[in-house]
Amino acid sequence: MATMEDVARAADVSLSTVSHVVNGTRKVSPKTVAAVNAAMQQIGYVPNMLARALAGSSSGTIGVAISAFTNHYFSETVRAIEAACTRHGLMMLFSDTHDDPEQELKVVQNLHQRRVDGIVLAPSGDPHNRALDYLTSNKIASVLVDRMSPQAFDQVGVENVEATAQLVSHLIAAHGHRRIGFIAGAPGLSTTDERIDGYRLALQRANITFDADLLRSGDSNLERSGAATRELLALPAGQRPTAIVAGNNLMTIGTMHALRDAHIAVPQDVALAGFDDFDWADYFSPRLTVMAQPLEELGAMAVDLLIERIAHPGRDQHVQRLSPTLRVRNSCGCP
Known part of the structure; x- marks a missing residue:
């Protein structure tokens, strides 16, 4: 089955550009959109059909484990992930980790027990990596967001x-x-x-x-x-x-x-x-x-990567860094 990475190679564009075209998360030039659409048609990649195929053979639910209640940034990230799930016809099951390593492990275990198809996690600073080790040892399809890890996971965050x-x-x-x-x-x-x-x-x-x-x-x-x-x-x-x-x-x-x-x-x-x-x-x-x-792009990419991981569990891990934007206002001294 064709993947987004196959589309990116065929169209000679980045994976994030393919995600933008598929999800409509950022304006892309008409020439690039045409190239991506032609590549998808050529190799037979149909993103909505992929999501429906996943839902037909599994729960059709993605678990999200993020500390969102006390952090506005993460609450917006969860909202972006939910919007991406909706576009793919998937349900999202959210649980707050409170950035506490013990709570984080419990949340990941509970989501696993509820048979979600995969998990999006913003990992805490657990020095023992208990949640990450649990995901690895149980071979759970996972994507890390925002906070990157040296361990072998699909990951998406910004260039810091x-x-x-x-x-x-x-x-x-x-x-x-x-x-x-x-x-x-x-x-x-x-x-x-x-x-x-x-x-x-x-x-x-x-x-x-x-x-x-x-x-x-x-x-x-x-x-x-x-x-x-x-x-x-x-x-x-x-x-x-x-x-x-x-x-x-x-x-x-x-x-x-x-x-x-x-x-x-x-x-x-x-x-x-x-x-x-x-x-x-x-x-x-x-x-x-x-x-x-770029929160909308971050959420869309996280869901795209997780869908790809669920469909192709043996493929190589993909790490994506997105570019943030400097917004100059007045607090720095500019008029």
């Missing part, structure tokens, strides 16, 4: 290193900041490590010496990011940051709250930028400069 470097570099090049604080996410997550790498890369490119005092852990939540911001503001005069970058949307909000509580004007006193966009970032005062992730 260069994206974070671009965000930090904007503060350096456009606004002349040299003392830039970075509030990092929870330890043990690939997104945390990659965004720290991007922060340090931007400093290196600008010949700015890395200062460990300006790197603080916000633990991916509101409370700890607020505390991290207060730690940065408590540095001696001359050592405090003139700009802060937060590693996810929750930490951006926590940072903003802490700055306001300290009567620090943004961007006049301290500039602010963050990773992840959200619906009301454009309505903050000031409007937030962020690196926006």
Whole structure:
């Protein structure tokens, strides 16, 4: 049976481009659409028929294990996955992991017991990889989203290193900041490590010496990011940051709250930028400069990869990195 990868090779385009054409998740040039459609016809790939074939021989249900209730970014990711499932005629069974390794393992086990056809997982920072090992040992069709793993799984996430470097570099090049604080996410997550790498890369490119005092852990939540911001503001005069970058949307909000509580004007006193966009970032005062992730594309790709894995369990693993978009607003100092 033909796969999306076969279509991509036949049309000489990327796998994500085929996904866009199939799911309508991004505008594609008419010439490329024609090439993809011709390739699908040539090799006999029919995506809706594939989904119906899966549903006919199995439960037609995909399990989703993500910590969404306390993280707006992940709730939007779940919404995108559900929309992709609907397009393929599949049901979605969702359970929240609360980013807790023990709860994560229970959720994965429960979804398995309910005989879902496959599982989409945003893995926690479990140092023992219990949920991932369970998926592997039970040969469960799985796709990891957002947080990447060195283990052999189909995975889809964004490019974090260069994206974070671009965000930090904007503060350096456009606004002349040299003392830039970075509030990092929870330890043990690939997104945390990659965004720290991007922060340090931007400093290196600008010949700015890395200062460990300006790197603080916000633990991916509101409370700890607020505390991290207060730690940065408590540095001696001359050592405090003139700009802060937060590693996810929750930490951006926590940072903003802490700055306001300290009567620090943004961007006049301290500039602010963050990773992840959200619906009301454009309505903050000031409007937030962020690196926006392509959530609809992420959800569509995760479901596409899982359908392919279910249909072709022996194929090679595929890892897809999507490009986020810098959205420049006012909090960085731009008009």
